[in-house]
Amino acid sequence: MAELPPELSTMQPPMQEQPTDGFRQQITPLTEGGGAAGAFVNELMGIADDLGFLDEAFTPMTVGDQADIQDPNIDPMQFLSKEQLTTLVNLFMSIPEPQRSQIGNQLRNELPPQVASRLDAIVRFVQGRDAQSQVAM
Amino acid sequence: MGYGGFIKTVVRIAVPAVVSMIPGMQPLGVALASAAATGATGGSFKDALMAGATSYIGSNIARSLSGTQAAVSGAPPSLPIGDGATGTYFPSLEGTAGTGAFSSAPFTDPVGLSATDMAIGSALNKSDEALQPLVSKFTPEGLDQTFGGIKKGLDTTFRSAGNVLDKLGDVVLNKPNLSSSLISGTLSPGPTASLIGGATSFTLNQALLANTPEADQLLADQGYTPIQIQYLKQEARNRLSQGAFEALQGSVTNPGLAQEEFNKILASGIERENLALGPEVTQQQFDTVFDNPNLGQNILGEEEGLRKQAFGQDISSAFPGDAFQSLDDNIIDSIVQERQGPAQEKISRFSARGNLNPTGGRTANQFIQSQVPQAQERVREVGEGVLGGYQSNVQDVQDRAKQQASGYKLGDELFDVTPFSAERSGLVEQQQGQLGSDVRGALGSEPLFDVSGALQSAGRAQGVVSGQGQNQSFLDSIAARELGSTSSRNRRGLRSRGSGAF
Numbered sequence: 001m002a003e004l005p006p007e008l009s010t011m012q013p014p015m016q017e018q019p020t021d022g023f024r025q026q027i028t029p030l031t032e033g034g035g036a037a038g039a040f041v042n043e044l045m046g047i048a049d050d051l052g053f054l055d056e057a058f059t060p061m062t063v064g065d066q067a068d069i070q071d072p073n074i075d076p077m078q079f080l081s082k083e084q085l086t087t088l089v090n091l092f093m094s095i096p097e098p099q100r101s102q103i104g105n106q107l108r109n110e111l112p113p114q115v116a117s118r119l120d121a122i123v124r125f126v127q128g129r130d131a132q133s134q135v136a137m
Numbered sequence: 138m139g140y141g142g143f144i145k146t147v148v149r150i151a152v153p154a155v156v157s158m159i160p161g162m163q164p165l166g167v168a169l170a171s172a173a174a175t176g177a178t179g180g181s182f183k184d185a186l187m188a189g190a191t192s193y194i195g196s197n198i199a200r201s202l203s204g205t206q207a208a209v210s211g212a213p214p215s216l217p218i219g220d221g222a223t224g225t226y227f228p229s230l231e232g233t234a235g236t237g238a239f240s241s242a243p244f245t246d247p248v249g250l251s252a253t254d255m256a257i258g259s260a261l262n263k264s265d266e267a268l269q270p271l272v273s274k275f276t277p278e279g280l281d282q283t284f285g286g287i288k289k290g291l292d293t294t295f296r297s298a299g300n301v302l303d304k305l306g307d308v309v310l311n312k313p314n315l316s317s318s319l320i321s322g323t324l325s326p327g328p329t330a331s332l333i334g335g336a337t338s339f340t341l342n343q344a345l346l347a348n349t350p351e352a353d354q355l356l357a358d359q360g361y362t363p364i365q366i367q368y369l370k371q372e373a374r375n376r377l378s379q380g381a382f383e384a385l386q387g388s389v390t391n392p393g394l395a396q397e398e399f400n401k402i403l404a405s406g407i408e409r410e411n412l413a414l415g416p417e418v419t420q421q422q423f424d425t426v427f428d429n430p431n432l433g434q435n436i437l438g439e440e441e442g443l444r445k446q447a448f449g450q451d452i453s454s455a456f457p458g459d460a461f462q463s464l465d466d467n468i469i470d471s472i473v474q475e476r477q478g479p480a481q482e483k484i485s486r487f488s489a490r491g492n493l494n495p496t497g498g499r500t501a502n503q504f505i506q507s508q509v510p511q512a513q514e515r516v517r518e519v520g521e522g523v524l525g526g527y528q529s530n531v532q533d534v535q536d537r538a539k540q541q542a543s544g545y546k547l548g549d550e551l552f553d554v555t556p557f558s559a560e561r562s563g564l565v566e567q568q569q570g571q572l573g574s575d576v577r578g579a580l581g582s583e584p585l586f587d588v589s590g591a592l593q594s595a596g597r598a599q600g601v602v603s604g605q606g607q608n609q610s611f612l613d614s615i616a617a618r619e620l621g622s623t624s625s626r627n628r629r630g631l632r633s634r635g636s637g638a639f
Contacts, residue, residue, distance in 0.1 A: 026187045030168050033161025041155045041165065048148045053141045055182040057148035058169070068142025079141055099158055106154045111146065119147075 023049045037099060040091040047088065051079050069112055089126035306342035306373070310359050345373035346420040374411070377420065381427040382407050389433030393548030402547075406436030441547045448542035448552040455558035456535040460565050461527050461572070464520030468573045473512045473585065475577075480505050480586035487592060497595035504591035512585035520576045527568045534560050 024046040031038035048054040056062070061069075080088070095103065108116040156166040168186055344352045348370070356366045382404055391399045410426055429435070481502060488498040538557035545552050568575075 023183070023187065027165070027168075030165040031162065033164065034155065034159040035161065037155045037159040038162060038165070041152050041162070044148055044151060048144060049183060051141060051144065053145050053148070054186075056141070057145040057152075058182055061142065061145070061149075062140065064140030065142030065145055068140050069146055079144055095155075099155075102158060103151060103154045107147065107150050110150045115143065 023054075036091065036094040036096065037103075040088070040095055043088055043091050047080065047084050050084075053079075069115060085122065086126050089123050092123070306376070307340045310339055310341055310344055310355055341369070342373055342376075343420075345370045346377070346423075348417040348419055370417075374418075374423075377423050377427070378407050378411050381432075384427075385433045385436070389437065392437065392546070402440045403433070403436060406432075406439060409439070410436075437547055441545070444547075444551070445542060445545055448545065448554070449539070451552075451554040452535065452538050452542060452557070455554045456531065456538070456561060460531045460561065461524050461569055463524065464517055464572065464576065468576065469513050469516045469520070471573070472516045472577060472580065473509060476512060476585040477505065477509065480584075480588050480591070483588045484591055484595075493592075493595050494599045497592075497599035500598035501591040501595035504594045505586050505588075508586050515583075515585055516576065516580065519579045520572070523572060523575045523579050527564075527572075530564055530568070531561055534564065 024042055027045065028042060031042040034041065045054060048057050056065075092100065092103075107119065111119065152169070153166075156162045156169065339347075339352070339355065341356075344355050345366070353366060356369075357363070361369065385403045385407070386400065389403065394402070407427070410432070414422065414426060426432070484493070484498065484501040484505065487493060488501075493501065534557055538554060542552045542554075
């Protein structure tokens with residue numbers, strides 16, 4: 001079994017509401033036209049809703065949010081479960097090129113470098129785990 | 138301890154990025170914009186987003202954006218056709234104050250509205266800032282697929298969904314086989330109308346404002362649906378009106394009104410002119426009205442007139458016609474009885490002196506009684522005169538109110554009918570209470586009953602001397618003969634020369 005990368009080693013079970021599919025289903029008509037990218041956005045917003053962050057994601061950043069982004073020791077995915085993380089990364093990877101790269105580039109450009117590199121590590125980790133799972137099967 | 142800043146930031150960046158670059162994500166973009174607007178005004182972003190998802194099929198704002206984006210890309214609009222929607226006219230001037238003349242009616246879409254569409258449109262109009270990060274993706278700048286393009290879009294102003302015309306209004310619509318009659322027809326060649334490669338071409342704005350079947354066909358050929366064309370036409374019209382409004386703001390002198398009130402007056406005046414033009418006009422027709430150098434003063438004059446009219450309505454309401462109740466029957470009866478009693482006392486005294494026999498007395502009283510209706514009518518008549526005087530006093534108050542209202546000028550303090558209304562109420566209350574005494578005073582010593590007539594009637598009834606009814610004519614004949622035989626009297630009088638009968 002693959003080891004969690006350092007970024008995920010301190011991950012705590014998320015303190016969150018029980019996920020429901022209601023919101024995801026509700027916004028599906030808005031995202032289904034986007035194909036894989038729509039499914040990714042649907043899941044991303046669904047997770048944000050599960051975490052109670054959806055409203056805040058579309059309002060100006062708070063001081064706490066900015067501290068999170070700038071803090072080199074922050075665990076980027078501390079609120080996510082492994083299942084959520086895996087689903088999200090897999091959906092992201094299913095976005096066809098070149099849009100996937102463009103989206104990734106925008107994220108990297110916007111996020112502080114250290115956070116962006118962790119994001120890349122997370123993606124690589126999930127991909128690697130999935131690859132190992134495929135081999136094991 | 139984290140605050141979720143990372144995941145929020147990923148959502149904040151990734152979602153708009155996907156919306157901006159993936160075809161078919163426009164509905165989400167519009168719903169997000171609407172929800173962001175709701176969130177910015179204190180509502181629930183999530184609820185608004187879910188409501189937008191439910192109603193997006195009917196959202197013509199999505200259609201408009203989609204259609205406009207399609208115009209840029211050359212592809213036909215991809216969204217399904219729903220019902221209509223509206224763009225609020227002069228969004229920054231919403232709200233009403235004072236008289237009805239201040240209100241600016243929404244410029245509604247003739248194709249019909251749903252409540253949700255209205256709400257979304259309203260939300261889009263009301264929160265520019267919240268829309269910028271999302272809706273700007275649909276502008277040509279926003280279509281820049283680099284992150285820099287998106288960031289640049291954050292700085293753009295986006296007032297309403299229809300403001301895509303700010304960006305796309307000058308986009309040239311090409312149709313190689315466009316009939317040249319389009320030019321020679323009612324389509325007005327604007328500054329960007331041109332001939333390109335032998336083909337007639339027009340900007341989106343020009344085609345929308347041409348309002349000819351040919352221009353509509355040109356738009357349809359670009360892939361716009363009829364409902365989208367109607368919506369865009371309305372937005373183009375709104376832009377013209379907005380331009381006229383801004384021009385008036387710069388050219389018309391504020392007569393001393395608060396700036397917001399002044400703006401509302403201009404906006405409502407433009408709206409009146411706009412509505413009077415009818416639903417479909419060409420830009421030339423529009424310009425003919427709105428290029429009038431006196432338009433601003435005319436609008437201010439109309440507003441002043443409308444306000445005076447409203448003041449007049451206030452006065453009419455405060456001064457209904459019948460200020461006083463008519464003279465009550467009890468008062469009339471009371472006054473009549475006050476006069477009837479003394480009349481009957483005179484007859485009684487006359488009778489007590491032996492001047493009337495029972496027949497005469499009864500006849501006289503009957504005569505008085507028969508005069509009661511006439512006396513009542515007279516009292517009523519006098520009462521009406523008194524009430525007329527009262528009404529005249531009230532009229533004086535009303536006239537003063539009218540005079541003050543008619544002197545109103547824009548910039549003055551608004552006319553208030555309240556003090557005049559209070560004065561009227563006080564006057565009515567006071568004078569209504571003294572009506573009885575005033576009628577008595579107006580009557581003065583005027584006799585309501587004819588006592589002399591009653592006695593004459595009694596005299597005729599009882600005869601010259603007393604006697605039973607059946608003997609009266611006989612006795613009167615004797616009495617008359619006595620009075621008429623002077624020679625016999627002389628013969629028998631004390632001064633007669635002979636002893637006569639004695």
